[in-house]
Amino acid sequence: MKKLLLLLIASSLVVPLASSAQRKTKPRARSTAPLYNSNTREATLKNQLSNALRMAQGGQYEAAANNLFTLSRRSELAAERPQIKYILGTMLMELKLNQTAAFQFVDVIRTKHPKYSKLAIEKLSIVADTLGDDTILNYAISRVDLNDFPSNLRDMINYRLGEIKLRNREFRQSAELFGKVSFGSSYYFQALYNKGLAELEENQPSLAIGTFNKMLDARRKAPVTDTNKVAAQMGLARALYQKQDWEASIEAYAQVPRDTLMWHDAVFEQSWAMLRAARFRSALSNFQTLHSAYYEDFYMPESLLLRAIVYLYICKYDEMEKVLSLFEKTYGPVRAKIGDFLKSTNEASAFYAEIEKAHYMKTTDKSSNLRLPYIVLRNVLDQGDVKRSMHYLDKLNQEKARVESNPAFRASPLGQYALKILANRGKNTKFAVGDMVKAHLLNMRVELRDLYEQAGFIRYEMITGRKESIKKKISGKDIEQIDENIDRQFYIQNGYEYYPFQGEYWLDEVGNYHYLGKQSCE
Amino acid sequence: MLKNGFKAVAIIILALLLHKAAFAAEVIELPPEELAQESVLPVFDKPVSVKNRNVVTNKRIEADIFYGYAMTEPIANVSKLGLGIYYNTSESSAWGLLLAKNFAGLSSYADQLDEQFNLKFDRAPSPELTAMLDYNLKAFYGKMSLSKSLVINTILFGSASAGIVKYVHKTYPAVAVGLGQKFYFTKNWSLRFDLRLYANQAPVPFLAGHLKPAEPVPDYSDFEERVTFTTNLDVGLSYLF
Numbered sequence: 001m002k003k004l005l006l007l008l009i010a011s012s013l014v015v016p017l018a019s020s021a022q023r024k025t026k027p028r029a030r031s032t033a034p035l036y037n038s039n040t041r042e043a044t045l046k047n048q049l050s051n052a053l054r055m056a057q058g059g060q061y062e063a064a065a066n067n068l069f070t071l072s073r074r075s076e077l078a079a080e081r082p083q084i085k086y087i088l089g090t091m092l093m094e095l096k097l098n099q100t101a102a103f104q105f106v107d108v109i110r111t112k113h114p115k116y117s118k119l120a121i122e123k124l125s126i127v128a129d130t131l132g133d134d135t136i137l138n139y140a141i142s143r144v145d146l147n148d149f150p151s152n153l154r155d156m157i158n159y160r161l162g163e164i165k166l167r168n169r170e171f172r173q174s175a176e177l178f179g180k181v182s183f184g185s186s187y188y189f190q191a192l193y194n195k196g197l198a199e200l201e202e203n204q205p206s207l208a209i210g211t212f213n214k215m216l217d218a219r220r221k222a223p224v225t226d227t228n229k230v231a232a233q234m235g236l237a238r239a240l241y242q243k244q245d246w247e248a249s250i251e252a253y254a255q256v257p258r259d260t261l262m263w264h265d266a267v268f269e270q271s272w273a274m275l276r277a278a279r280f281r282s283a284l285s286n287f288q289t290l291h292s293a294y295y296e297d298f299y300m301p302e303s304l305l306l307r308a309i310v311y312l313y314i315c316k317y318d319e320m321e322k323v324l325s326l327f328e329k330t331y332g333p334v335r336a337k338i339g340d341f342l343k344s345t346n347e348a349s350a351f352y353a354e355i356e357k358a359h360y361m362k363t364t365d366k367s368s369n370l371r372l373p374y375i376v377l378r379n380v381l382d383q384g385d386v387k388r389s390m391h392y393l394d395k396l397n398q399e400k401a402r403v404e405s406n407p408a409f410r411a412s413p414l415g416q417y418a419l420k421i422l423a424n425r426g427k428n429t430k431f432a433v434g435d436m437v438k439a440h441l442l443n444m445r446v447e448l449r450d451l452y453e454q455a456g457f458i459r460y461e462m463i464t465g466r467k468e469s470i471k472k473k474i475s476g477k478d479i480e481q482i483d484e485n486i487d488r489q490f491y492i493q494n495g496y497e498y499y500p501f502q503g504e505y506w507l508d509e510v511g512n513y514h515y516l517g518k519q520s521c522e
Numbered sequence: 523m524l525k526n527g528f529k530a531v532a533i534i535i536l537a538l539l540l541h542k543a544a545f546a547a548e549v550i551e552l553p554p555e556e557l558a559q560e561s562v563l564p565v566f567d568k569p570v571s572v573k574n575r576n577v578v579t580n581k582r583i584e585a586d587i588f589y590g591y592a593m594t595e596p597i598a599n600v601s602k603l604g605l606g607i608y609y610n611t612s613e614s615s616a617w618g619l620l621l622a623k624n625f626a627g628l629s630s631y632a633d634q635l636d637e638q639f640n641l642k643f644d645r646a647p648s649p650e651l652t653a654m655l656d657y658n659l660k661a662f663y664g665k666m667s668l669s670k671s672l673v674i675n676t677i678l679f680g681s682a683s684a685g686i687v688k689y690v691h692k693t694y695p696a697v698a699v700g701l702g703q704k705f706y707f708t709k710n711w712s713l714r715f716d717l718r719l720y721a722n723q724a725p726v727p728f729l730a731g732h733l734k735p736a737e738p739v740p741d742y743s744d745f746e747e748r749v750t751f752t753t754n755l756d757v758g759l760s761y762l763f
Contacts, residue, residue, distance in 0.1 A: 292573070502576060507569060510564050
């Protein structure tokens, strides 16, 4: 990469000097003063350009970038501008000023220069990846004829186009584009995962199972907690669930490693599979984990209703009552606060301010004065789009700090220009995040309304069940409630030790709880 | 004969206790994929080892009564009885006051010396009282399962103390460092063990020419003084208010 850069700079050094040499022969016939001045100025600029390029070649990136930036604004060098901006962008990349570099590459792409536009797209893909900002890249892709792309960028283009199609719910085309990403590409595993997702959206779980298995196979030698491997395992479990192969799905969820972020979702989703497989005791074991004190910051209203449903199946009406009350006690205020907040403001900045405070709480041990419940904001922070944008903001802040840490560079025109770009991008991203937060809150409000409706139905079923149970009790057909006997002794098979739960939750026990009650239905 | 009878009774009681634990009322079948397969911990934003703990000590007072045994004391009586009161400033720190009264008399070793060599160590000054300001650094909160139905919580702590040791004739400053362990068999009651190494200036009880009955009775000031190290084991019962 560095060699290529040096070669490019070297070739750039030759081009302006050669063109300058060629022109030297022509003006001989002309002898008017203004033309002489113009030629002198042009020659000076060319010299300056040559000097800047030499600096770039010599590794003096900061000085070179400053000179190139000045030259890029000179109208006399309009013809060389794509080349100057491209090299300026590469200098900025070397200085780890990726956002400022991205702007240079976008400018070059816009010029549709036969040589530098393609090169700029390649560079832009690198800085976009580093920044985690897809919008710049997608913008660039939309500006250029796809057939003009160099073959080494095809994988990236296919991947990005696949993403766009997936977002537009064109699942078949999306899966095809993801399928075109070749094995050696850095986009390969993401493409494979997204292909599986698109296939699931297309309701083709068997195809998706094949895709996720292929991904797992390709990552066989990777460490246990490898993100791609775990994501593939999770995708496989979901595909098996969609295929209604409950037992295989439960088994696949159980393979998600505990020391990964996806494990929490795996436990919850596995509980659904257990309910569908009528493994009620197993589902309740999972709920002991999910509703432990470790999850008090997690937004999981559905899990409480699911637990109530499982209790309904095993005729544990008292437990159902407790869980439904907990649901109302926890999510009633949450619902009210979301509603109040949405009514009180429409400003994206207000939504961003809340999420920023929650982000601060999440990443430090300090608390903050929040208007929305933390469990809500934590959930929003974990949404892919918000997470990506917060990460992007973080990168912008790092770049800003880099500029500000160098007083000389900060005072230079390029430094000022970089700070202006970063401020604008930061401001716009914060607004975008605010809009995302608002959209998520609106979705949550709708979801909670639906869940409350479902809670009402579940409560109705509970009352009916209780009525039947009382009838049986009166007629003497009632069966013993085994859970009432708390002193009984258990033997766990397979030689595992057993000791009773005493109300405290230990990190090393989370995920290992076992519900030992039995169903109370006749 | 009587000894064997006690042994038999002990064995029968133990067998009865074990019998209760050994024969379970019910066998629960757990699918293999649900049994613990990993020893790694789940990932949380702010991982803490325990939540909703049974024994919460923060901002609470704890009082204990203990028996102290001076493991390396050669002459004076090795036993003492004491009281302690602690205030837990957090879940990791506690400050307390200890007061221990020594038993009168001599150690069994001193009695042996009297029998064999007719040495009267009761002429030497002996410790009467110990009063210490004690700091406890609670390092580990844990739990242990003793049977299928009995789980007890434990706290392991380090201690550092400073105070006085009063002898019959004089009071000396003292410091101590140690390790301790509490076993909570309820949320309030616990058994407390403290192993401490005391260091204090103390009179040396061995005074040639003054310890036999025929020899003149020495004055307490005749005994030489030096820094003395004593290892002490306290066993007590503690209540958390």
